[in-house]
Every structure is written in C-alpha cells, then in structure tokens.
Amino acid sequence: MWTAVLVGCAACYLLKVSGFVVPHRLLEDPRVVRAAAVLPVALLAGLIAVQTFATGRALAVDVRVAGLAAAIAAAWLRAPFLVVVVAGAATTAALRAIG
Amino acid sequence: MRDEAVRRERRGILRDALAIGLTTGGYAISFGALGVTTGLSVLQTCLLSLLMFTGASQFALVGVLANGGSALSAAATAALVGSRNALYALRMAPLLAVRGMRRALSAHLVIDESTAMAVARDGDPPQGRFAFFATGLSIFACWNLGTLAGALGGQALGDPETYGLDVAATAAFVALLWPQARDRTTRAAALVAAAVALCVVPLLPTGAPVMVGALVAVAIALGRDRRRR
Numbered sequence: 001m002w003t004a005v006l007v008g009c010a011a012c013y014l015l016k017v018s019g020f021v022v023p024h025r026l027l028e029d030p031r032v033v034r035a036a037a038v039l040p041v042a043l044l045a046g047l048i049a050v051q052t053f054a055t056g057r058a059l060a061v062d063v064r065v066a067g068l069a070a071a072i073a074a075a076w077l078r079a080p081f082l083v084v085v086v087a088g089a090a091t092t093a094a095l096r097a098i099g
Numbered sequence: 100m101r102d103e104a105v106r107r108e109r110r111g112i113l114r115d116a117l118a119i120g121l122t123t124g125g126y127a128i129s130f131g132a133l134g135v136t137t138g139l140s141v142l143q144t145c146l147l148s149l150l151m152f153t154g155a156s157q158f159a160l161v162g163v164l165a166n167g168g169s170a171l172s173a174a175a176t177a178a179l180v181g182s183r184n185a186l187y188a189l190r191m192a193p194l195l196a197v198r199g200m201r202r203a204l205s206a207h208l209v210i211d212e213s214t215a216m217a218v219a220r221d222g223d224p225p226q227g228r229f230a231f232f233a234t235g236l237s238i239f240a241c242w243n244l245g246t247l248a249g250a251l252g253g254q255a256l257g258d259p260e261t262y263g264l265d266v267a268a269t270a271a272f273v274a275l276l277w278p279q280a281r282d283r284t285t286r287a288a289a290l291v292a293a294a295v296a297l298c299v300v301p302l303l304p305t306g307a308p309v310m311v312g313a314l315v316a317v318a319i320a321l322g323r324d325r326r327r328r
Binding site for chain 1: 122125126129138139140143146147150151152153155156159160162163164165166167170171173174175176177178179180181182183184185186187188189190191192193202203205206207209260261262263264265266267268269270271272273274275276277279280284285288289290291292293294295296297300301303304305308309310312313316317320321324
C-alpha cells in the first residue's frame with residue numbers, strides 16, 4: 001500500500017512540475033494536445049468498465065451494472081457530482097439489501 | 100472606478116472559488132471513506148489528498164487497489180490519469196511566471212478546476228492569477244478536510260459493499276467523464292478503451308487492462324487524426 005501511495009504521489013507531482021519546465025512549443029504539437037485530451041477520458045472509461053464487470057481477473061455481470069446504470073442516468077440528467085455518486089452507490093446498496 | 104470594478108470581480112472569483120471548494124469537499128468525503136474501506140490507513144488516505152492532490156488519480160489508485168491490482172499498476176494508472184495536469188501546467192506557466200520555491204508550490208495547485216478558472220480569465224493576467232490561487236487554495240483546504248472526515252467516518256462503516264461504496268468510485272468516474280465526452284471522437288475513444296480493457300481482463304494482471312485499453316484508444320485517435328490530414 002505504501003509503495004502505491006508514495007510512488008503515485010511522486011509521479012503525479014512530477015507531472016505537474018514537468019509542465020512548468022518543458023518548452024512551451026510542446027503545446028503547439030496537435031498530437032500532444034490530442035493525446036492529453038483522449039488519455040484521461042479513455043482511462044476513466046476503462047476504469048468504469050473494469051470496476052463494473054471484473055472481479056480480479058474474472059468477468060461477471062452482477063448488481064454493480066444497475067448501480068452504473070443509475071449513475072449514467074443521473075449524469076445524463078445533468079445531476080451534480082455528488083448526486084451521481086450517491087445514485088450509483090444507493091442503487092447498488094438497495095439491490096444488495098433486497099437480494 | 101477601475102479599482103472598484105477589479106474589487107467587485109475579485110469578490111465574484113472568491114465566491115466561485117469557495118463554492119467549487121465546498122463541492123469538491125463533499126466529493127473528498129466519499130474519497131476518504133472509500134480509501135479506508137479499500138484497506139488504506141487513515142494516514143495513507145490523507146497523504147494521498149495532501150501530496151497527490153488530483154481527485155481522479157486518487158480514485159483511480161484506490162480503484163485499482165480495491166480490485167486486487169499491484170501497487171505499481173495502481174501508481175501507474177494514477178500517473179496516467181494525472182498526465183493531463185502536465186498539459187495544464189504547460190498552459191499555466193506563462194500566466195503564473197513563478198520561479199524557484201514558489202514554482203514548486205504553485206505546481207501542486209495545478210488541477211482541473213484551478214486551471215479552468217484561470218483560463219476563463221485569459222485576457223486579464225492579474226485576475227487569472229488571482230483566480231488560479233483562490234480556487235487552488237480553496238480546493239486544497241476543503242479537499243483535505245473532507246478526506247479526513249470521510250476517512251474517520253469510513254472506519255466506522257465496516258464492509259464497503261453494504262453501502263455500495265465500491266460502485267461509488269465507478270459513479271464518480273461517470274460524473275468526471277460525462278462533461279468531457281462531448282464530441283464523437285472522444286466518445287468513440289472511451290468506448291474503445293472500455294471494450295479493449297474488458298477483453299484483456301482475463302489475460303493480464305489486474306490494473307494493466309485499463310492502461311492497455313487507454314493506450315490503444317489514444318493510438319487509434321492519433322491514427323485517425325493523421326489519416327484526416
């Protein structure tokens with residue numbers, strides 16, 4: 001756990017500092033701009049998929065899918081951040097409590 | 100007259116910065132609770148908010164660990180998610196024009212919200228700088244207090260699955276992703292990344308599929324740009 005915390009923190013901080021240090025021309029390269037725009041979105045989408053359908057290295061469809069659907073519905077209705085989070089968690093918790 | 104207008108605008112910036120801070124504070128409470136229920140200590144959870152200080156990366160790190168991923172894949176995923184901050188810093192460098200120690204401290208405040216608030220005042224550098232620091236510091240205070248409250252509360256909760264907290268992180272990613280996935284190319288990249296990640300889940304160690312999916316999606320997006328030119 002400590003390795004993840006410390007290595008992760010150091011890497012994230014160095015990324016922030018690197019933007020202050022590298023030459024500004026880099027922003028003029030459309031590939032850099034495109035990659036930087038796509039990468040976070042792609043990672044978030046991957047995390048959503050894996051956290052919903054994977055348990056370790058096995059794939060499964062369970063009550064988490066309903067929680068994800070509730071969160072997507074809330075986001076689609078332009079609900080504020082916390083409402084999206086609570087919709088996902090509460091739906092999952094309610095379904096787990098029932099069955 | 101001009102002074103009065105500047106002051107009025109600054110009050111508006113402070114109000115916005117405080118509102119953004121309070122909102123992220125609520126979000127930090129869920130991060131704190133999720134951190135300790137994943138198996139991090141209260142200290143580790145709070146250090147993440149103090150030292151990493153970039154929300155999506157923190158949720159990503161905790162998410163990979165919760166799913167049984169290795170420490171290094173968790174740290175690498177967090178770093179990849181945080182790579183956008185490098186671009187933000189690149190954008191902020193000429194505006195802030197700070198050196199030495201002040202530069203090292205300002206860099207820490209480079210996140211989505213502080214950059215967005217500064218960029219929105221692009222034509223007025225002093226106000227842009229003010230917005231950057233007001234937003235960054237407001238979020239820094241609320242984010243860390245929220246994390247501490249959530250971590251202490253989360254300890255009392257017990258099994259995170261009872262409360263659907265495992266899906267809270269997923270829902271947080273949906274909320275972060277939604278406003279960014281406006282154009283078709285970005286949405287396509289999101290779907291490709293999700294599909295590829297799921298396909299390789301049985302084949303690769305936990306934590307790696309998300310990175311592989313994202314790299315494939317970025318490669319496809321760059322390839323399409325090239326063909327278009």
